[in-house]
Amino acid sequence: MSIAGRATAKRRWGRFLLDLRAHRTARRAWGGAAGMVLVLLLNGCFRAEPPADVVIVNGNEPESLDPQIVTGVSEMRITKALFDGLIRLDPTNAAPMPGLAERWEVSADGKIYTFHLRTNAVWSTGDPITSADVEWSWFRALDPATASDYAGQLFGIRNAENWYNGEVTNRAAVGFRAVDAHTFQVELNVPLAFFLELCAFPTLAVLPRRTIEAHGDRWLHARPLPTSGAFTLEAWRVNDKVRLRRNPRYWDVAHTASEIVDVLPVSSPNTALNLYATGAADIVWDKDLVPAELMDALVGRPDFHNFTYLGTYFYRFNVTEPPLNDARVRRAFALATDKTRLIGKLTRGIGRPASHFVPDGVAHYSSPPGLGYDPEAARAALAAAGFPGGSGFPRLTYTFFAASGGANLHGKIAVELQQMWREVLGVEIELRQIERKVFYASQSKLDYQISTSSWIGDYNDANTFLDLFRGASGNNRTGWKNARYDALVAAANAETDPTRRAGLFRQAETILIAEEVPIVPVYFYLGYNYYDDRKIGGLWPNILDEHPIQFIFKRRSPHPPSASGRPEKRVGRAATRS
């Protein structure tokens, strides 16, 4: 454009602006537009909410916060902060300690527990928590209409399983009852070594009866939501955050270390790491949130806390359909899985390949050997099942979930497994990636063929793993039922001698991992949480990865690291606790 042309254009533009200014409607419109822009900008700058004291990256978006519905570890970490049970777990070593029950007595035969509830325990709305609430909550967990996958946690109680199945209809026959307002009695079928730990489990938490009866399935949306735990639910914004605020009426409020805690649903390990590195999050604690490719670089860092952890990564078979209803085919898949190679590649060699299901480190138990990597035996097993060299083998799908992208660990494992099975067995597996909620729904409905899975121990006992695959277990999700296995697990739980009990469990596990193989263990999780000891306190490494949010706090004045260069970790019982 020539200079003259530019000048003309400039004049025109100037005239246009003058016209605009002269025009009243336009002026008003400009004013309105400018105002709106300002509002938008300011909205971005100042948020109405106060900042949280502690920000925790917690893994996936919670499917629910109903303690009797949730099955995932990440959801349970939140529900435990909201709803207490009779017992809590000690933040230092995950041992049972008094919760709503201030003390308890166990009968000489170990079958009858009498809990004495605190008289000062109230809901966050001020109403007292009584043993009638406990009884109602436990019956709710056992109600098939509640559809709790974890109802089985109560089946150790006399007649609880029969009540669940509708075989007993007399409430009084079920082995728990409110003796008076503050006394609660439980009668077990057989003595359970881990019963107190079970009482700390979310399924056995105490829930607000009146709110649930008034609001039905949407009771979590009721405001105010009465909670029995250390926090109240201030906000739950999907894919944004869950905000917890200190419950001022909690009986142990003196030890609630933070006023506001934000729990972020982030399921990408790299996003989590970036949030942590930029200071937008204080703690990252989820088994799926450790960037596997960076393991070697992260493992030596002082803010990278490693602990022994009861968790197994495995894959499930849907055993109800051919060809996976044939144990030989399932064994072939197991034998063709090179777990060492998988770990070497995906977690840079940091991890423990698993040939058995119950992780090493479980109290009073050691697992039998399972199936290792043996390509010859794998091919032979497949040939014996009628598919020599994989010929004639139908196309199966391997289902896994991913929040976004195709690069999460489940997807990478899937790609490696697909390659191994192709190489060793000559079978072609299709990979199917679906959204997490859909994934769990289709796993429960047995709408899959092979699928990724993991299991984290709920208490420190082999039963938390082996109970999973009893035919009646809500978390079985393989369609596999084996009378001998069920009988062995039941017999083990009735056994009081630890050695004989372990022996029975070992027989059961042998059926599970070496003979019938409805599942194939891949590796044991290594526990990693990352947080800076100089800034964050109130977390202690323990075998259940149990870190009650109540005790977590941000240090006001960061103290310098100790002489060794590694911030000292407080071990042993907390000074902050009663």
Next chain:
Amino acid sequence: MSEGQGTTPLSPGRRAWRRFRQHRIAVASAWFLLCVIGFAVVYPPLARYGPNELSAAQFAPPSAAHWLGTDVHGRDLLVRLCHGARISLLVGVAGAGVCLVMGVVWGAVAGYWGGRVDSVMMRAVDVLYCVPSIILAIVLMAVLEPVFRRWLDAWHCTKTPALARLGVLFLALGAVSWLTMARVVRGQVLSLRSRAFVDASRVLGASPVWILRRHIVPNVLGVVIVYLTLALPGIVLAESFLSFLGIGVQMPLASWGSLLAEGTEQINPIRIYWWLLVYPGGLLVATLLALNFLGDGLRDAWDIRRDS
């Protein structure tokens, strides 16, 4: 500018081609696209690695053995990029094809018929315009995929899942991108049908179908070609977006979007495998830019007003 100084006046197509050649960036873009397509077709069969061939050399930086490095599974990035290009461009072209057929037929019929038919058809377009297109595409994919699978299974197809996903992608992305095409074509047809030569044809007793085929469609061709080149990058981008979210092509198949998603997983303050991000991202950006420049050049070339 004066054209057609020779003895015979040039046909519109030849005139457009002449003008297009003068648009340097558009020509360069066309060459670039041809190179990308050529390389994507020719290289993978010659390469030492397959696209899904896992190896122990994971995260190898670009070197003589792996020109663009390798990913987490030790797969060669160059081969995967080529396969990604095939998928992404194929989805783009096929989606644009669906968009072409739907858009031209819809727009031409609405514009030519006019009156109530036109109102109803264009209101349908308006309604569809209100629906966010990516969400509509996702819904369409969810609905159509099982149907596709059943069809392919009935045909005893061995590659059902991959094909079903691809076919559904074609359809869904085409189905959400024909709206603008329909509007553009309708506008053109509206102005064309009142022209003298159309009237003459009608007076001579030509059927509407014949008029549409012989007079209207050839005359809107230029606009359609231009619009198609401009719609193509949009579809490629939509496919990459869906794959980035993990609902596009199914693993272990690669598309540019899924490769980019794998690259972004590597952004962290500790160690960045830059090649997983830079190459797929660069290629995607360059291709989209080239497609847009090409569309620009074509639009200028077919623009009749530039003659006068």
